[in-house]
Amino acid sequence: MQKKLNRPEVLAPAGTLEKLKVAIKYGADAVYIGGQAYGLRSRAGNFSFEEMAEGVAFAKAHHAKVYVAANMVTHEGNEKGAGEWFRTLRDIGISAVIVSDPALISICASEAPGLAIHLSTQASATNYETLQFWQKLGLERVVLAREVSMNELSEIRKHTDIEIEAFVHGAMCISYSGRCVLSNYMSLRDANRGGCSQSCRWKYDLYDLPFGQERKSIHGEIPEAFSMSAVDMSMIDHIPDMIENGVNSLKIEGRMKSIHYVSTVAMVYKKAIDAYLEGADVYEKVKQSLVDELWKVAQRELDTGFYYSTPDENKQLFGARRKIPEYKFVGEVVDYDAEAMVATIRQRNVIQEGDAIEFYGPGFRHVETIVQNLRLAENDEIIDRAPNPMTLLHIDVPFAVVPGDMIRKSGSGLINLYDKSTGVRKTVRAQA
Incomplete structure (x- = not known):
């Protein structure tokens, strides 16, 4: 008997009320937003309670859900007022909160009963025993760490029935999920309390520092300035693996991206799911058109993250871009x-x-x-x-x-063709 496949939700980012409505119109089954406390995107268009209420009403009218990210790491005193805040979210009609800090999880569970809790990717869940632990504490869903491989995901699914949410598209962290303090050192902005300055995406130089002499930049001996940033993730070529392994929610990163990005990516992943559930042959016929569609929006280069191998230096951002949107x-x-x-x-x-x-x-x-x-x-x-x-x-x-x-x-963009081995770059205008 053929295995019955569950339809995963398309979970899209919504940095503003406008983006929330666009994402849902373009196929998102759920959106995740930030409130004005306890989140990790202090520069995103975080929602007031009034905006949340309007967003929830819009989502319900379109049979969609709204989740709120409250995934900061709390230092002493940061948790004050959290109980009332969670109760307000529950009463507004928020479907779930996404949390990583055990203190906030405990406060939400005890002071806002009825509000579902999802474990954030910041908590670095990478094995089924961890998922079982959080399930016993009453959590309904775990967002897997972005370092989980496809083989590990398959094994996790075999041993637990808790809902699994996994990233399929968007920016990757060069550090281990939820463990980066680079921004704290480089700009005195706490990455795990909403202030990440994305220091990994800065351009860095290399210097020769002979003892007792002036430092000398060796810029010019390398083709381009170096960055520690990873390329973006895209799993559009591998939607069958996500569905066959029982992932309940396909998560798109990008609360600070444009409505162009949100609408396109939500629409593409919705189309991919629909096509595969109709038949593997249907999916294969439309797959290239889906890939082409994704390359119409502004983004970095794309790869599959940790799902199929450990990323090497070719999956980091440095040197000239090999491809840009047309x-x-x-x-x-x-x-x-x-x-x-x-x-x-x-x-x-x-x-x-x-x-x-x-x-x-x-x-x-x-x-x-x-x-x-x-x-x-x-x-x-x-x-x-x-x-x-x-x-x-x-x-x-x-x-x-x-x-x-x-x-x-x-026809408004340029495509850069860059050979890292030779440092030769060829620039051609995209065809209209």
């Missing part, structure tokens, strides 16, 4: 007049008459056209270039588009 996000549809065949769009980046653009929307809808009859929406004044973000514009569109559809400009 599209630029330029706007979103606000309205469409079917009779006049005119779209009202809210501009996000420079757009001009004659640009080749692509509209895309939920359900993996894509249509292309050329910008024609560009004009200001307020007075229909014809213009040849719109440089100011958030301006409302009119353009002629010979097919129906839907409010909320996004617009990209194609």
